[in-house]
Amino acid sequence: MANDNGDGPGRSVTSKVLAVLYAFSPDRYQLSLNEIAAQTKLPLSTSYRLATELVTGQALERATGGGYQIGLRLWEVGALAPSTATLPEIALPFMQDLYEATHENVQLAVLNGGEALYLEKLRGRRSVPVKTRRAGRLPLHATAVGKVLLAYAPKSFVEDVLGNGLQRYTPHTVVAPGHIRAALAEVRRTGVAFTRDELSMGVTSVASPLLDAGGNAVAAMSISVRSTGADPQRLAPAVRTAALCASRALRARPALAVTGTGRGA
């Protein structure tokens, strides 16, 4: 401990350790040493040393067939994050009700880093395949949960998002700022947002906000179904009801710690 000289001038060792961990992503959940080095811009020798130490500490695991992957122990400690545990704990029973009533994908997302971050997801055996996953991120403007979160966000934040230029994922992605503003006004009026084929062709989603005592949307609950034959107007009351029930449960919990879901872009 006398040799605790971890951070010289330049990057601290802590930041390098985190850089190695953060090199992994949903698209890259297994990485070779070369990929870690490329991703972190650390020398190969440093990458090797840190990866080896992280394997020793069970934060990483050696993948079958070489390379590295995130370890079980990191998942365990990550699961202790209060900002990801409290909301799902409250909302999950109502999500299960919604699943039971529909047998479709049911999701819960919060606004984080200018994206929709999915805290929870239920998936049926015959539900339409969707891009959502627990701990995954999707764009605000092309998802129903995102439109809900935008509708209840401060105007300046919405204008920032619109001003950044919006990606078109399908021919149906709404990217015109004027159209989005009108849609958000409608979401505020009705409490329900829709997307049809905007992120993935063939997928229709309906979302509704979880509102705290101050009327802020702390999260959005959604259902995603096959566009073929889907009647979003029929799904809307079910989603809205589940979200209202969850909102009521939320407000009954004093001093809910929903930190880390801030609106920073």
Next chain:
Amino acid sequence: MANDNGDGPGRSVTSKVLAVLYAFSPDRYQLSLNEIAAQTKLPLSTSYRLATELVTGQALERATGGGYQIGLRLWEVGALAPSTATLPEIALPFMQDLYEATHENVQLAVLNGGEALYLEKLRGRRSVPVKTRRAGRLPLHATAVGKVLLAYAPKSFVEDVLGNGLQRYTPHTVVAPGHIRAALAEVRRTGVAFTRDELSMGVTSVASPLLDAGGNAVAAMSISVRSTGADPQRLAPAVRTAALCASRALRARPALAVTGTGRGA
């Protein structure tokens, strides 16, 4: 990067960083700086520096009211652990079926570090409160999932567990090695394990294994209900059916990476 002198003789900085993260637990999800220092046996100054760097890197967050908690970003990266994602992805739809048929707590656990590690949990609005939580750990001998995992574990492992001396959680916890061996033989014969008031008074659980192509129990699925009025023999076919369905789906997946669920004590 020229100053990459992170690990002197003694503990590496990586191991100290992980020690700070691992100081958090389900019982201690918020820690003060003093508590981090006490838990990690690091000097207060080092603890402060590492905690501050971890907050900068979003692995930790400042808790409202002081102290630290695990950050959203660490949860996100932890969720990339393949060993915790693959099994729940396969099993969740069948767990949802079981929930729908019973409206009780439904759990999925694997053997890890000599304990039952819960990968997934569904909880109904009126389900009996239980100690299980996603990413939580419970003892093998006092849980239904644990008895399943023990029943299919190598004999030497079982004898190690029995030899370690078993904790009694309630007057009903079975701790006599002879009784446990007999119960495990019965589990192997029937494919179902039971606990009644063994970990928590008032809670009865029924579990069944998820078997891979080699007949190994890679996980156990369970249901937990109020002991009052519970008829475990009636629940058993439902749990067994859901577990068999999940096993079938599991075997249909080639090369399933269920690493990190090893049987080390």
